[in-house]
Structures are given as C-alpha cells and as structure tokens.
Amino acid sequence: MSDFLFFVGNRDKFALGLFKQFRIEETPSRVLIITPTLYYKKWVLEYIKSRLSDYGKEILVKAQEEREERKTEEFKDGLLAKYTFENFIVGPSNELAYRLCMEVSSNPGLYNPLFIYGSVGLGKSHLIHALGNRAKATGYRVVYSSANHFSEEMVKSLREGKIEAFRSKYSAVDILLLDDVQFLSGKERTQLELFRIFEDLQAKEKQIVLVSDRHPKDIQDVHERLVSRFASGIVIEIGLDMETKLLIVKHKLESFGLPADEEHISHVMENTGYSVREIEGFIKTLRLTGIRKGERTEQKTERLLMYVARNFNLKVEDLKKDTKERRVINARYIAIYFCKVLLGMSYSEIARLFGKPDHTHALYAVRKVEEKKSKDKKFFMMLEAMQSSLKKILQ
Numbered sequence: 001m002s003d004f005l006f007f008v009g010n011r012d013k014f015a016l017g018l019f020k021q022f023r024i025e026e027t028p029s030r031v032l033i034i035t036p037t038l039y040y041k042k043w044v045l046e047y048i049k050s051r052l053s054d055y056g057k058e059i060l061v062k063a064q065e066e067r068e069e070r071k072t073e074e075f076k077d078g079l080l081a082k083y084t085f086e087n088f089i090v091g092p093s094n095e096l097a098y099r100l101c102m103e104v105s106s107n108p109g110l111y112n113p114l115f116i117y118g119s120v121g122l123g124k125s126h127l128i129h130a131l132g133n134r135a136k137a138t139g140y141r142v143v144y145s146s147a148n149h150f151s152e153e154m155v156k157s158l159r160e161g162k163i164e165a166f167r168s169k170y171s172a173v174d175i176l177l178l179d180d181v182q183f184l185s186g187k188e189r190t191q192l193e194l195f196r197i198f199e200d201l202q203a204k205e206k207q208i209v210l211v212s213d214r215h216p217k218d219i220q221d222v223h224e225r226l227v228s229r230f231a232s233g234i235v236i237e238i239g240l241d242m243e244t245k246l247l248i249v250k251h252k253l254e255s256f257g258l259p260a261d262e263e264h265i266s267h268v269m270e271n272t273g274y275s276v277r278e279i280e281g282f283i284k285t286l287r288l289t290g291i292r293k294g295e296r297t298e299q300k301t302e303r304l305l306m307y308v309a310r311n312f313n314l315k316v317e318d319l320k321k322d323t324k325e326r327r328v329i330n331a332r333y334i335a336i337y338f339c340k341v342l343l344g345m346s347y348s349e350i351a352r353l354f355g356k357p358d359h360t361h362a363l364y365a366v367r368k369v370e371e372k373k374s375k376d377k378k379f380f381m382m383l384e385a386m387q388s389s390l391k392k393i394l395q
Contacts, residue, residue, distance in 0.1 A: 031059050038063045078144035078177075079136060083129035089251055091244025094123060097236050101127045101209075105134035108175050108207035111234040113198075117212045118238035119371065121275030124211045127238075128177045131209065140174040147183040151190040158189075167193070171200045174207065181212040181230070186221040195226050202229075213374055220375075240274040248276060252283045267291050271346040273363050300343060300394050301353065307393055308335040311386065320354050334383070336365040342390055 023034040035041045041063040085105075090098050097116050104110055116124050132142040145153070150170075157166035170176060176197070184191055201208055212219060215237075216230035240248075249268045253260040268286070272279045305316045312331040319332045332354065339345045339353065340362070347359035347366075356362065373380050 033059070033061045035061065035063050077132070077136065077142055078149075079132045079142065080129050081133060083126045084133055085130045088123060088126055088130055089244065089248045091241060091247055093239035093241040093244050094127075097124075097127060097238045100234065100236060101131040102134075104175075104207055104209065105131045106138065108135065108140060109205045110207075112202065112205070113208040113210055113230065113233040115210045115212070115216060115230050115233065115235045116238055117215055117235070119275070119367070120213055120374065121277035122238050122240050123276050124238055125179055126276075128179065128209055128211055132175065132177050135175050141172065142175045142177065143170060143173045144177040144179070145170075146179045147181050147190075150178065150194070151184070151187050154190055154193050163193075167197060167200075170197045171204075173201075175209065176201060176207070177209045177211075179211045181210050181216075182214055182219050184222055184226075185219060188223075191223050191226050195223070195229070198226070198229055208233075218375075240276070245269070245274060245279070248279055249283075252280055256283050256287050258283065258287055263291065270348045270359060271344075273347070273366055301339070301345075303393055304338055304343065304390060305335055307390055308338065308386070333365040333369050334386070336362050337369040337383075338387065338390060340366050342387070342394060 025032040025034065041061050045061055085098070085102060088098060100111055100114060101116075104114055116127065118124055129144065132144050136142045154163075154166055157163045178194075184194065198208060210230055216227050216235065219227065219230075246265070246269065249265055249272075250260045253264055253268065258264055264286075268279065268282060272282045302316070305319060308331060309316045309319055312327060314328060314331055318328055319335050321328070323329070336350055336354065339350045340347070345353070347362040350362035351357070351359045354361070369383070373383055
C-alpha cells in the first residue's frame with residue numbers, strides 16, 4: 001500500500017474502499033489519481049481533495065477516458081516513414097543539403113537553424129522527413145509540421161484556451177522541422193508564436209530546420225525579426241541538375257516496373273522538367289499509356305497560340321520571333337507553359353514549334369512561369385483564368 005492510501009485509509013474508510021476502483025501514481029512531489037469515469041473524478045475533486053491539503057504533495061485528478069484521449073492526441077510527430085536517406089537520390093545539386101541533413105540527424109544543434117530552399121518538387125520535404133526519421137530512431141524527440149498546419153493548430157489552441165499546451169508541444173522537442181515556411185506570409189499571430197518557440201529552442205540549443213520554396217529574404221509579409229532568425233544559420237539552396245535528374249529517372253523507371261533503357265529514359269528526360277514530382281507523375285502515366293508515337297494536332301496548337309497572342313495584343317508570329325521586348329518574351333513563356341501543361345507536348349516538340357535549337361529554352365520558360373506563379377498572386381489568378389478559357393477552346 002502506498003503512503004497515500006495508508007494516509008487516506010487512516011482518515012476515511014469509505015474513501016479507501018472507493019480507491020480500490022482507482023489507480024494511484026505517486027512520486028516524491030505529487031500524487032496522480034486516475035478515476036474510472038468523469039463522475040468519480042468530480043467526486044474526488046469535491047469529497048477527497050479538499051481533505052488532503054495537509055498531505056504535503058500536489059494532488060492531481062484525471063479520469064481514465066481523459067488519459068486515453070490524451071495519449072492519442074498528446075504528441076503526433078508528423079513524420080512519414082516512407083522517406084529515408086536510403087531512398088533519396090543524391091547528385092551534385094543536392095549533395096550538400098543531403099550531407100547537412102545527415103549530420104544534423106545525428107548531431108542536433110550543429111547547424112542552427114538550417115534553412116533549405118528551392119523550387120517545388122526537388123526533394124526538400126523528403127530530406128527533412130528522412131532527417132526526422134533517422135533522428136527519431138536514435139532517440140531524439142522530433143516534430144514535423146507544415147507552416148499551414150502549424151498555423152491551424154495554433155488558431156485551434158487559441159480558440160480552445162490551450163495555447164500553453166501548443167507552445168509546450170513545439171518547445172519540448174530536440175528537433176523542430178517546419179515545411180513550406182513561405183505560407184507564414186501575412187499570418188502575424190502565427191509568426192509571433194513561432195518566434196517565441198524559435199527563441200526558446202535556440203536558448204536550449206535545440207535544432208530547427210526550415211524549408212521554403214524561396215530564400216528567407218524573398219518571403220513576403222513576414223516580420224523582419226523572424227526573417228533575420230531564419231537567415232542566421234546555414235541557408236542552402238537545393239536544385240536538380242541534368243546528372244541528378246538522369247539518376248532519378250532511372251531509379252523511378254525501375255521502381256515503377258518499367259525498363260530503364262535508352263528509349264524510356266530519353267522519353268522521360270525530354271518530356272519532364274526539373275521536378276521530382278513531375279518526373280514521378282509522368283512515369284506513372286507512362287506505365288499506363290506506354291510511349292505514344294503520335295504528334296499533337298496542329299489545330300489545337302494553333303488555337304492555343306492564337307488565344308495567348310490575342311490576350312497580349314500580339315500576332316502568333318510575334319511569339320516565335322527573336323526579340324528582347326519583355327512583353328513578347330512573357331507572352332511566349334506563357335504560351336510555352338500552356339503547350340506543356342494543356343497539350344502535354346515534350347520540351348523538344350515545343351522548342352521546334354518556337355524555332356529554338358534544343359529543349360532547354362522551353363524548359364527554362366516553363367520553370368520561370370511556375371516560379372512567378374508561386375510568388376505573384378495576380379499572375380497566378382491571370383494564369384488560372386487563361387487556363388480555364390483555354391480548356392474550353394481546346395475541347
């Protein structure tokens with residue numbers, strides 16, 4: 001019998017009988033009473049706790065159902081087990097980011113904070129999940145969250161009066177992994193809470209890893225003091241060069257059960273840009289359709305070019321001529337983007353259409369449009385409106 005039960009038993013035999021239904025967890029400084037139901041919790045609070053003020057320890061009371069709910073909600077690390085360092089393809093353009101993440105996974109606080117940025121689909125999220133999984137396996141406490149989820153969780157905690165629990169969750173870790181940091185833009189209260197957590201973790205020499213699609217200084221509507229914290233450690237860009245892309249294409253073809261021969265590799269290389277997501281999506285489709293030999297209809301291509309030219313007060317031939325006029329270049333880039341997105345043309349086909357010697361011009365154009373689309377809301381809305389109209393025109 002614990003000291004607590006002996007103490008209660010000496011004072012109240014009725015209470016001692018009831019306590020057979022309860023569970024007691026006693027430490028040198030506190031007693032936790034776990035009751036079978038909320039009704040018994042209420043009884044303990046009203047009938048017993050007031051009689052134990054002279055016991056000399058803190059008395060806490062929880063119902064079993066609350067404990068079970070808390071166990072499921074208490075801590076979710078957010079990590080995806082499928083992402084590991086072993087299945088990450090390493091090449092010249094991502095090798096440094098890979099090496100830094102490997103080092104941080106076994107030595108948190110070594111590079112603090114670590115800020116990784118680059119365009120979409122380059123494996124940034126894969127890397128930090130891999131970092132988290134490796135660190136977790138060696139006993140470190142890790143939590144992963146996207147900026148949007150972090151913000152939603154913070155708002156919910158505020159609404160429910162649990163903001164201290166929210167702060168504790170993110171401040172009690174050895175490694176905090178925060179993805180898509182660019183989505184903190186304009187969220188002032190979220191930025192304030194992150195700043196507090198950031199300062200707390202740094203004071204404890206805990207590791208912070210941040211991921212974004214742009215450099216810290218290029219993130220709009222984020223408080224300057226937070227941006228300065230982001231940029232105060234190691235800031236590293238991750239890319240995807242031709243050599244790394246080739247390795248990824250071979251790996252993805254094999255993993256989806258397709259032959260990694262010259263025909264398939266060339267087809268994927270010519271039809272995809274520098275995004276792992278795009279490569280994977282294209283190969284998944286390729287597995288179902290096979291390599292299509294047929295060319296796209298000239299009629300649809302012409303309708304697309306006429307629509308884009310008209311929107312910019314240009315002629316179709318203007319889109320194909322060599323010029324340094326920014327208005328024409330922007331229109332051509334958008335036309336190239338839609339040729340890829342809506343018609344599914346290969347970069348080589350697009351290059352020939354616009355009279356360019358190789359596929360790199362088309363690849364560059366698509367990348368520039370995607371980058372601007374992710375950063376410029378007005379441009380994004382314009383592109384969405386044009387795409388909606390073009391889908392109807394090309395039916």
